[in-house]
Amino acid sequence: MNAANKRWVPFAFLSPYLLLYLAFGLFPIVFSFYVSLTSWDGIGGKTFVGWDNYKFLFNPDSHFFQSVGNTLLFVALTLPVQIVLGLVIATLLYSRWVKWRGLFQLIHFLPYIVTPVAVGLMFNLLFDWQTGVVNKVLLKLGLVDEGIYWLGEPLYARMVIVLMLIWKGFGYTMVFYLAGLANVPKDLHEAAQVDGASGLRSFFSITLPLLKPVTVFIVITGIIGGFQLLEEPMLLLTGSGMGSSVAVIGGPDRCCLTTVWNMYDTAYGSTTRYGLGAAIAYGLCVIIAAFSFVGARFYRGDSE
Amino acid sequence: MSPALKKTLATLTMALLSVFSLLPFYMMTIMGTYRNEELFANIVLVPGSYLLENLKTVAASRFDLVYLNSLIVSLSSTALSVFVSASAGFAFAKHEFRHKNKIFSFVLLTMMIPGQLGLVAYVIEMRYLHLSGTLVPLILPWVANAFGVYWMTQFIRSSVPTEVLESAKIDGCSDIGLFFRMVIPFIYPAITTLSLLVFLWSWNNYLLPLIIINKPELYTIPLGITSLGDAYRTDLAAQILGLTLGTLPVLVLFAVGSKSFIRGLTAGSVKG
Numbered sequence: 001m002n003a004a005n006k007r008w009v010p011f012a013f014l015s016p017y018l019l020l021y022l023a024f025g026l027f028p029i030v031f032s033f034y035v036s037l038t039s040w041d042g043i044g045g046k047t048f049v050g051w052d053n054y055k056f057l058f059n060p061d062s063h064f065f066q067s068v069g070n071t072l073l074f075v076a077l078t079l080p081v082q083i084v085l086g087l088v089i090a091t092l093l094y095s096r097w098v099k100w101r102g103l104f105q106l107i108h109f110l111p112y113i114v115t116p117v118a119v120g121l122m123f124n125l126l127f128d129w130q131t132g133v134v135n136k137v138l139l140k141l142g143l144v145d146e147g148i149y150w151l152g153e154p155l156y157a158r159m160v161i162v163l164m165l166i167w168k169g170f171g172y173t174m175v176f177y178l179a180g181l182a183n184v185p186k187d188l189h190e191a192a193q194v195d196g197a198s199g200l201r202s203f204f205s206i207t208l209p210l211l212k213p214v215t216v217f218i219v220i221t222g223i224i225g226g227f228q229l230l231e232e233p234m235l236l237l238t239g240s241g242m243g244s245s246v247a248v249i250g251g252p253d254r255c256c257l258t259t260v261w262n263m264y265d266t267a268y269g270s271t272t273r274y275g276l277g278a279a280i281a282y283g284l285c286v287i288i289a290a291f292s293f294v295g296a297r298f299y300r301g302d303s304e
Numbered sequence: 305m306s307p308a309l310k311k312t313l314a315t316l317t318m319a320l321l322s323v324f325s326l327l328p329f330y331m332m333t334i335m336g337t338y339r340n341e342e343l344f345a346n347i348v349l350v351p352g353s354y355l356l357e358n359l360k361t362v363a364a365s366r367f368d369l370v371y372l373n374s375l376i377v378s379l380s381s382t383a384l385s386v387f388v389s390a391s392a393g394f395a396f397a398k399h400e401f402r403h404k405n406k407i408f409s410f411v412l413l414t415m416m417i418p419g420q421l422g423l424v425a426y427v428i429e430m431r432y433l434h435l436s437g438t439l440v441p442l443i444l445p446w447v448a449n450a451f452g453v454y455w456m457t458q459f460i461r462s463s464v465p466t467e468v469l470e471s472a473k474i475d476g477c478s479d480i481g482l483f484f485r486m487v488i489p490f491i492y493p494a495i496t497t498l499s500l501l502v503f504l505w506s507w508n509n510y511l512l513p514l515i516i517i518n519k520p521e522l523y524t525i526p527l528g529i530t531s532l533g534d535a536y537r538t539d540l541a542a543q544i545l546g547l548t549l550g551t552l553p554v555l556v557l558f559a560v561g562s563k564s565f566i567r568g569l570t571a572g573s574v575k576g
Contacts, residue, residue, distance in 0.1 A: 006479070007401065009399065009479050010395040010399035010400070010401040010404075011395070011401065012479075013391045013392065013394050013395035013399070013479075013483065014391070014392050014395040014396075014407075016387075016388045016391055016392070017388050017389070017391065017392035017448055017453055018392075018407075020388065020444070020447055020448035021414070021448035021450075024426065024429070024444045024445065024447075024448055025414065025422065025445070025448050026414075026422075027422075027425075027429070028422030028423070028424075028425040028426035028429055029417070029421050029422035029425070030422075030425075031422070031425035031428070031429070032421060032422045032423070032424050032425040032426075034425075035424055035425055035428075036424075042428070089318070089321065092314050092317065092318065093318070095314065097307075097310050097311045097313075097314035097315070098311075098314045098315050098318050099311070099315050100315075100318075104318045104321075104322060105562075106558075106559065106562055107322045107325050107326060108321065108322070108325050109558075109562070109566070110325065110326075110329070110555065110558070111325055111328075113504060113508075113554055113555075113558050113565075114329075114551050114554060114555070115507070115508045115510075115525065115526055115529075115550065115551055115554060116508060116510065116526075117508075117510050117526040117529060117530055118526075118529060118547055118550060118551045121529065121530070121547055122328045122329075122331075122332050122547065123328065125331070125332065125335070125544065126328060126331060130344070131343055131344055131540065133331055133347060136346075136347045137347065140347065167324070167325070167328070171325070175566050175569065175570060176570055179566075179570040224418070227418070228418055228419075228420065230510070230511060231510050231511075231526075235530065260420055260511070263420060263423075264511065264514075264515070267424055268514075268515050274424050274428075277424050278424040278425070281418075281420050281421050281422075281423060281424065282421065284418065284420065284421075285417070285418055285421050288418055289416075292416060
């Protein structure tokens with residue numbers, strides 16, 4: 001556009017975003033890095049400690065790698081199920097064999113948009129040792145003699161979290177596969193049909209390969225999103241006074257402590273170690289960056 | 305298999321899966337309509353008769369104030385974010401300036417940074433600026449929204465014709481006038497989608513209010529529903545009803561705008 005005489009105009013339109021981002025986005029990120037090099041409880045003075053906080057991340061007492069491991073475990077157990085379930089449902093919905101397509105799409109996507117805090121509390125209620133419906137049904141059917149302590153045993157607590165995350169997330173993958181399926185050219189399937197390929201065959205040799213970019217995208221965003229997991233396990237296991245749940249940081253034996261939960265607890269929960277909290281955030285960012293880098297490699301190598 | 309049988313089987317499968325998706329919501333809603341003691345005694349599957357009493361208990365805890373706070377935060381975040389993003393998008397899409405591509409790449413890069421990275425210092429910054437006793441800290445992060453800028457830039461580039469802008473300029477339209485009278489009317493669909501996304505993100509946000517907000521008068525919905533347990537620890541049924549009420553607005557909003565919402569979410573992931 002003819003704006004050579006008024007060079008400030010584009011910057012005037014850009015400045016609200018740039019100034020706000022510099023002040024409330026970039027500045028805290030840079031300042032957090034400085035905080036991560038200090039020992040500080042937010043009230044007293046800061047003591048510069050260099051890389052000590054980062055070294056402490058390797059100490060088991062920081063629970064950093066334990067929490068990263070827990071988070072990765074949850075991603076590894078839920079993402080594949082979400083992908084398969086999402087893909088199957090999207091394919092069924094797209095096939096036009098299903099009536100009320102819009103309604104089913106809406107229903108399956110609801111769990112994804114509901115406030116994560118509410119999701120955690122809902123499952124806290126369902127799996128409560130005393131009042132939970134799950135135990136009541138099991139007792140009534142005579143499958144158990146006394147209620148199972150779902151949220152008090154590490155293995156069971158992890159199982160409930162995995163179930164909860166699958167319930168919450170498969171609608172998200174479904175939506176992306178539906179969008180991907182809409183981009184698969186119809187004539188390819190028609191040609192395959194003319195050549196005598198069965199529906200299943202053409203799904204595996206035509207649809208699935210063409211959906212690969214969508215799958216790679218879901219895996220990358222699923223890992224990045226999974227690393228930011230906090231509310232669902234936190235409210236599931238602490239329940240904030242709902243029912244008769246146990247209030248332990250990270251659940252029994254910290255088996256469900258996620259990385260962001262660990263950061264919250266270090267800086268604002270059990271301790272107020274701001275420096276260490278900031279170091280955990282940077283450690284998390286490095287791990288996410290590594291996964292994104294590998295993922296982006298995959299993505300690019302794919303489209304070539 | 306005959307087509308009719310296929311159709312029935314597929315629809316039946318979907319219906320069964322829908323039960324899996326809806327069951328937790330259903331249980332939650334039903335449990336809120338019973339007397340507290342009944343919840344401990346038996347399995348409840350059909351609506352009870354105690355809804356009004358539970359509603360009274362919830363109303364007594366000033367849940368309306370929590371709603372109001374959430375509305376203030378989400379509506380302000382949405383309005384400001386849409387305006388700031390559209391303005392920056394206009395600059396990127398329809399203007400030429402030095403280092404434009406570099407600045408745009410930088411915006412895209414910031415989209416990848418997890419929100420928790422600057423959290424510790426952001427909280428200190430808000431305290432230093434004496435904003436921690438207000439709702440402002442919950443609004444600011446959404447206003448400088450890299451996704452919004454990216455979204456608006458793409459949309460303005462593809463759907464606002466440059467010729468229209470140029471002829472309006474020849475007719476003497478000012479730059480501000482161009483933005484409000486020429487660009488905005490072309491991008492209503494993009495505004496709807498971005499509004500829904502920002503509203504939902506800010507409505508569901510938990511970590512930031514949990515750290516910053518320390519006065520019950522400023523609680524937003526996620527904090528409000530977690531603190532229901534403190535307000536009446538003994539009345540589980542009322543707590544559950546509060547939970548239902550807290551999730552309701554998002555469900556309604558999504559039922560109304562689901563198409564727009566999904567379009568925004570899947571944008572960029574699928575080429576085309």
